Amino acid sequence: MSVLTAQQIEKFHQDGYLKFGRVISDEQVERMRTALSRVIEEELTRTDYSNLPPEFAYGHARKGEGEVRRAIHQFVNMWKVAPEYRETIHHPLITGAIRELMAVEHVRLWHDQVISKPPGDNEKFQCHHDFYFWPLERPTMITCWLALDDATADNGCMHVVPGSHRDPRFQPPDCDLSPDIFLEPKPMGPGEPGSLYQEVRTWDREQTVPVELKAGECMFHHCLNYHFTPQNRTERQRRAFVIIYMPDGTRYKHAQSPHHVCTSYLNLTDGQEMNLPQFPICGE
Ligand SMILES: O=C(O)CCC(=O)C(=O)O
Numbered sequence: 001m002s003v004l005t006a007q008q009i010e011k012f013h014q015d016g017y018l019k020f021g022r023v024i025s026d027e028q029v030e031r032m033r034t035a036l037s038r039v040i041e042e043e044l045t046r047t048d049y050s051n052l053p054p055e056f057a058y059g060h061a062r063k064g065e066g067e068v069r070r071a072i073h074q075f076v077n078m079w080k081v082a083p084e085y086r087e088t089i090h091h092p093l094i095t096g097a098i099r100e101l102m103a104v105e106h107v108r109l110w111h112d113q114v115i116s117k118p119p120g121d122n123e124k125f126q127c128h129h130d131f132y133f134w135p136l137e138r139p140t141m142i143t144c145w146l147a148l149d150d151a152t153a154d155n156g157c158m159h160v161v162p163g164s165h166r167d168p169r170f171q172p173p174d175c176d177l178s179p180d181i182f183l184e185p186k187p188m189g190p191g192e193p194g195s196l197y198q199e200v201r202t203w204d205r206e207q208t209v210p211v212e213l214k215a216g217e218c219m220f221h222h223c224l225n226y227h228f229t230p231q232n233r234t235e236r237q238r239r240a241f242v243i244i245y246m247p248d249g250t251r252y253k254h255a256q257s258p259h260h261v262c263t264s265y266l267n268l269t270d271g272q273e274m275n276l277p278q279f280p281i282c283g284e
Contacts, residue, residue, distance in 0.1 A: 016165035016225030095283025106248035168193035
């Protein structure tokens with residue numbers, strides 16, 4: 001049975017993102033929050049990293065005493081250290097929706113991450129799209145952004161630039177916008193290809209659309225879609241589980257991101273299929 005309606009798929013292709021709705025129960029949200037607290041506690045005192053995947057500590061900016069507790073804001077590949085997160089990357093609703101959006105039979109995890117914006121000590125994520133940070137051949141990845149706290153414009157929810165994923169004005173000149181990445185490039189207004197490529201990085205709340213979510217709800221976004229998250233201005237925590245999927249058969253492209261934290265220790269070669277256990281098939 002389908003997870004998405006034809007209208008939802010069409011809307012995703014049109015806008016480059018889709019506000020989906022609830023995928024996990026309150027109980028599972030609570031289990032994931034508890035697991036995160038457990039992992040943070042372990043991380044604060046950890047001195048031995050030898051049993052952890054190298055990418056896991058990425059983003060644990062240990063700035064100095066007193067700042068430590070709040071400074072840890074990003075955990076890459078939670079699925080490897082917490083069963084509560086491993087369960088979620090395989091969630092049938094999420095993976096079913098991703099397969100339908102990609103129109104493929106099998107999807108793999110590229111990587112996941114928890115991003116936490118604690119009150120008082122957090123910054124905005126500049127407007128960006130994700131694909132050019134990744135050593136992957138073609139822009140066919142889709143991210144599921146799952147709220148672990150109610151996410152609002154005030155506490156730093158996802159903000160998007162609708163349609164930017166298929167508008168050549170936002171992309172570098174050599175960007176692949178061919179139809180087989182399931183998108184039709186259609187400029188939305190006047191301007192040369194690439195004319196907004198630099199400017200969009202400075203875009204803020206005024207030029208973007210907030211996607212507010214309740215805890216347990218998710219949105220999907222295409223890897224060429226521009227997005228940013230503003231600073232959390234509230235006294236509440238803002239945690240999200242970000243799961244990035246790629247079609248099975250995706251290939252490695254070293255030059256695009258030679259030092260990526262998830263691949264730099266794997267010795268992959270250009271054009272190699274990403275079919276290692278590190279990138280598991282999800283949802284079946
Ligand atoms: O969750 C956030 O604050 C930022 C997430 C993001 O930029 C991404 O998923 O690419």
